[in-house]
Amino acid sequence: MKINISYYIITFMTDVHICKIESKIKLIDDVYLITVDNENLAENARPGRFLHIKCGSERLLRRPISIFNTENSKTSFVFDIRGDGTRWLSERIPGESLDILGSLGNGFDICGLNKLNRDAKVIVVGGGLGIPPLFYAANDIVSRGGRVTSILGFRDKKKVMLEHFFAKICDEVTITTEDGSLGILGLATKPLERLLINGGFDTVLSCGPLPMLKSVAALCAEHNTPCLVSLEERMACGVGACLVCACATKIDGIQDMSRVCADGPVFHASDIIW
Amino acid sequence: MSLSVDFAGITFKNPIVAASGTFGFGREYAEFYDLSKLGGICVKGLTLEPRLGNDPPRIAQSPMGILNSVGLQNPGVDAFIQNELPFLREYHTVVIANISGNTIGEYASMAQKLSEAGVDIIEVNVSCPNVKDGGIAFGTSPDSVASVTEAVVRKATVPVILKLSPNVTDIANIAKAAESAGADALSLINTLIGMRIDTKTRKPILKNNIGGLSGPAVFPIAVRMVWQAAAAVKIPILGMGGVVTLNDTIEMMLAGASLVGVGTACFDDPYAPVKIIDGLLEYLSLNKIDSIKDITGKVILN
Ligand SMILES: Cc1cc2nc3c(=O)[nH]c(=O)nc-3n(C[C@H](O)[C@H](O)[C@H](O)COP(=O)(O)OP(=O)(O)OC[C@H]3O[C@@H](n4cnc5c(N)ncnc54)[C@H](O)[C@@H]3O)c2cc1C
Ligand SMILES: Cc1cc2nc3c(=O)[nH]c(=O)nc-3n(C[C@H](O)[C@H](O)[C@H](O)COP(=O)(O)O)c2cc1C
Ligand code: FES
Numbered sequence: 001m002k003i004n005i006s007y008y009i010i011t012f013m014t015d016v017h018i019c020k021i022e023s024k025i026k027l028i029d030d031v032y033l034i035t036v037d038n039e040n041l042a043e044n045a046r047p048g049r050f051l052h053i054k055c056g057s058e059r060l061l062r063r064p065i066s067i068f069n070t071e072n073s074k075t076s077f078v079f080d081i082r083g084d085g086t087r088w089l090s091e092r093i094p095g096e097s098l099d100i101l102g103s104l105g106n107g108f109d110i111c112g113l114n115k116l117n118r119d120a121k122v123i124v125v126g127g128g129l130g131i132p133p134l135f136y137a138a139n140d141i142v143s144r145g146g147r148v149t150s151i152l153g154f155r156d157k158k159k160v161m162l163e164h165f166f167a168k169i170c171d172e173v174t175i176t177t178e179d180g181s182l183g184i185l186g187l188a189t190k191p192l193e194r195l196l197i198n199g200g201f202d203t204v205l206s207c208g209p210l211p212m213l214k215s216v217a218a219l220c221a222e223h224n225t226p227c228l229v230s231l232e233e234r235m236a237c238g239v240g241a242c243l244v245c246a247c248a249t250k251i252d253g254i255q256d257m258s259r260v261c262a263d264g265p266v267f268h269a270s271d272i273i274w
Numbered sequence: 275m276s277l278s279v280d281f282a283g284i285t286f287k288n289p290i291v292a293a294s295g296t297f298g299f300g301r302e303y304a305e306f307y308d309l310s311k312l313g314g315i316c317v318k319g320l321t322l323e324p325r326l327g328n329d330p331p332r333i334a335q336s337p338m339g340i341l342n343s344v345g346l347q348n349p350g351v352d353a354f355i356q357n358e359l360p361f362l363r364e365y366h367t368v369v370i371a372n373i374s375g376n377t378i379g380e381y382a383s384m385a386q387k388l389s390e391a392g393v394d395i396i397e398v399n400v401s402c403p404n405v406k407d408g409g410i411a412f413g414t415s416p417d418s419v420a421s422v423t424e425a426v427v428r429k430a431t432v433p434v435i436l437k438l439s440p441n442v443t444d445i446a447n448i449a450k451a452a453e454s455a456g457a458d459a460l461s462l463i464n465t466l467i468g469m470r471i472d473t474k475t476r477k478p479i480l481k482n483n484i485g486g487l488s489g490p491a492v493f494p495i496a497v498r499m500v501w502q503a504a505a506a507v508k509i510p511i512l513g514m515g516g517v518v519t520l521n522d523t524i525e526m527m528l529a530g531a532s533l534v535g536v537g538t539a540c541f542d543d544p545y546a547p548v549k550i551i552d553g554l555l556e557y558l559s560l561n562k563i564d565s566i567k568d569i570t571g572k573v574i575l576n
Pocket of ligand 3: 236238239240241242243244245260261262
């Protein structure tokens with residue numbers, strides 16, 4: 001797969017892979033972490049890229065799920081049961097295989113992370129199921145010598161997950177809940193504003209519900225801090241051919257409909273028409 | 275044994291064609307396999323001016339089908355000729371330019387530009403359900419189909435395929451109108467207009483409210499319409515709609531198709547068209563058939 005954007009041309013071998021499920025862990029109610037073992041899939045995984053997973057022969061469309069982490073030949077992802085496809089996925093058991101098209105998309109690295117200094121200071125702001133890909137990105141930044149402060153937003157205490165993963169690698173982890181049942185009461189943007197006012201960060205990465213991304217983008221713009229966001233849109237091909245996953249963008253002054261699957265899912269927040 | 279098919283004076287090395295709008299301009303799937311394996315490629319629907327298409331969501335799922343409302347997003351015919359056609363020309367496959375216009379004049383002018391630019395065939399989309407201003411209006415009456423066909427045939431120096439809408443009551447009449455107006459071939463079916471509603475929000479899933487249904491769900495309708503059109507005209511037919519497997523392909527050909535388009539199947543499996551092509555050779559040898567073109571229209575009716 002050739003990812004062709006203005007400043008990088010990178011060729012990854014993207015293909016359909018049959019991947020054996022190594023483990024399935026229930027993180028919280030309705031949320032699972034699945035790890036699959038396939039060398040070729042793991043090889044082109046990058047933070048912010050996603051997997052297009054076939055969820056049973058009766059469902060025509062694959063389901064896009066972000067990569068949570070990779071280790072050697074293993075790739076893992078975290079998902080919640082939202083409809084019948086993800087329910088099917090949650091019923092798989094170790095030893096079975098998944099048909100995965102991947103890895104796909106333009107991740108955080110290509111979108112700007114790999115232009116950062118090695119000792120960059122980065123904030124990651126995640127909401128709900130937008131949190132998993134940020135761990136992969138944070139881990140990548142830290143392993144290259146950078147430092148990460150994370151803000152993880154959840155609806156309530158029962159939805160809190162993955163915080164220990166972040167705690168291991170981040171300078172600081174702030175948890176917010178909408179009902180105040182754990183951490184700071186309110187939305188993830190509240191602590192973000194405080195951090196941005198204090199300054200000293202090179203960039204902000206964000207993934208989560210659209211209203212959250214919108215506020216994060218606005219705050220970053222106000223405080224002149226570069227911001228990368230990972231977007232979601234309904235998809236068909238996942239590779240850039242069908243144009244169903246459109247998102248309105250303005251890049252270098254040119255208004256367009258970009259493809260979330262191939263031009264994204266990670267975009268410069270300033271390129272999105274919010 | 276031969277998979278080759280002569281279609282409107284053009285030789286296809288095999289009868290499998292990527293369907294318009296599902297295959298972009300070929301670049302994405304070229305990363306999976308050599309596009310020269312395909313009999314032909316119908317490119318994403320082109321318009322005279324660039325179009326941004328409809329607002330998302332543009333896709334909804336349905337049992338064994340999908341609804342799309344892309345709305346003909348494309349860079350415009352000039353940008354296609356400049357940036358995409360040279361790439362496609364690197365492959366040994368038939369390049370079919372799919373065009374949509376708001377007016378008959380737009381169709382004619384695109385036909386001229388694309389003929390001069392050297393595409394192999396022009397496919398005229400008179401049936402796109404996703405554009406409010408035009409498109410569908412041309413596809414639903416025999417008279418307007420005839421007018422568009424005449425205008426395009428007059429300007430085109432390459433063969434012209436008329437792509438028909440399934441959203442009509444009498445496909446045979448429309449097929450005949452296109453044939454008498456000079457079309458070299460027909461293709462069908464385009465998508466069937468459909469709608470899905472989210473019961474929680476009570477809103478349609480597609481931002482455009484309605485969209486075009488494709489995929490296996492439409493296959494029996496496509497077979498029936500190809501069969502009806504084939505019975506009505508002498509010109510050859512590119513049959514499509516829900517084809518996924520080798521068996522679907524054979525079925526479409528028996529109904530009367532000389533070429534078979536594969537679209538939605540690629541979203542599930544990017545290799546779907548090449549798997550069918552590989553299967554066709556086996557089918558020939560297994561059934562001791564010399565040439566695939568011999569099965570076109572060979573349905574034995576009850
Ligand atoms: C790039 C990307 C990364 C994603 N990463 C994750 C992740 O890491 N974890 C996670 O839990 N979810 C993630 N999602 C959302 C996930 O794709 C949907 O929850 C899932 O497709 C729902 O499928 P379903 O069959 O359960 O739901 P249904 O509602 O039954 O699905 C019907 C159709 O709508 C599509 N659809 C429904 N909701 C969404 C949505 N939010 N985004 C895209 N398509 C949708 C489905 O793919 C399917 O085609 C991601 C989406 C995108 C685009
Ligand atoms: C996402 C999408 C976009 C399409 N765009 C076009 C188009 O631009 N022009 C056209 O003539 N047909 C278009 N079609 C229709 C297909 O070419 C084909 O006629 C139809 O999908 C039935 O075949 P299938 O079931 O194999 O997909 C589109 C179909 C889909 C699914
Ligand atoms: S899903 Fe087909 S272009 Fe993005």
